[in-house]
Amino acid sequence: MTQIVQSNTGVTLIGGGETDAETLHDALRFAPEVVAADGGADVALRFGLRPRAVIGDFDSISAAAKAALPEGALFPIAEQDSTDFSKCLRSVAAPFILAVGFTGARLDHTLAAFNTLALHPGRRVIVLGGPDLCFLAPPALALNLAVGSRFSLFPMAAVSGHSRGLRWEIGGLRFAPDGISGTSNEVAAESVEVTFERPGMLVILPRVALPTVLDALRAAPGWE
Incomplete structure (x- = not known):
């Protein structure tokens, strides 16, 4: 898949699940580039952040979020065989990714996020959720x-x-x-x-x- 975002710094990837200002602040300290996964665009805008790119199947992003962002920042990927999280990991090249908003709201989404980590062992990705962080162990x-x-x-x-x-x-x-x-x-x-x-x-x-x-x-x- 073509790389949609290439960054020399860490990327904060925002999903549509639960997050808060403190978690986002922690992520942005280390990963200032912002990318959103589908409905994560609404979360980003709610916290005053404008993502460089929004990537996903676009089944949850609101019409208001689409209208608030330039067309060149919207990258719909129609296939349904992977999660929006996985679509983002395939499409973003960065030294590391801090993922927020992928846990907490629904158990199935949380499990899917952990499954996605296992499917991308070559990526350095840390999921932040509540008081915890999670990542796939390297060798x-x-x-x-x-x-x-x-x-x-x-x-x-x-x-x-x-x-x-x-x-x-x-x-x-x-x-x-x-x-x-x-x-x-x-x-x-x-x-x-x-x-x-x-x-x-x-x-x-x-x-x-x-x-x-x-x-x-x-x-x-x-x-x-």
Whole structure:
């Protein structure tokens, strides 16, 4: 698919789900370029933001939002085999993407957002929702986090790995969506290291860890 947006900075991608001014402020501090997924255009405009591009199947963007934005910023993609989130990830080239408004409002939309992360293992994408953030683990990741912090893992595929610095280390475990998960683990040392043999593991941390996570993801190897 042709790249609709190419950015040298991080992109804040706004969806049509729940978000608030604080979450948007957190995202825009690190990712000043704004793109909206379909009805996320209405959310962006409500917070006084004008997205550089609106991408999606346009089944939820309002007529008022369409009228408020230049025609050159509207990029409808008619196919129905992927989510608007996925359409955006295929169409935006950026060092990283912070996604807001993709969780909270509906459980099916939240699950679809996590599924989309798993479908795009080569992208550095962090979903911000409420007090949490979520991203797909790269092959190796090193994070400096406060001892006692929550460190949750949830598999979107059968995956195994190793860790150092967690209260319950993960070596020897075989994770799967219908089997073992790693939620509610804790940081037990100042530095946490995790490695995985294949894509598919979601990492869920408190949102206050965003600056640390961004630095770690940018330094981490990617999935080929």
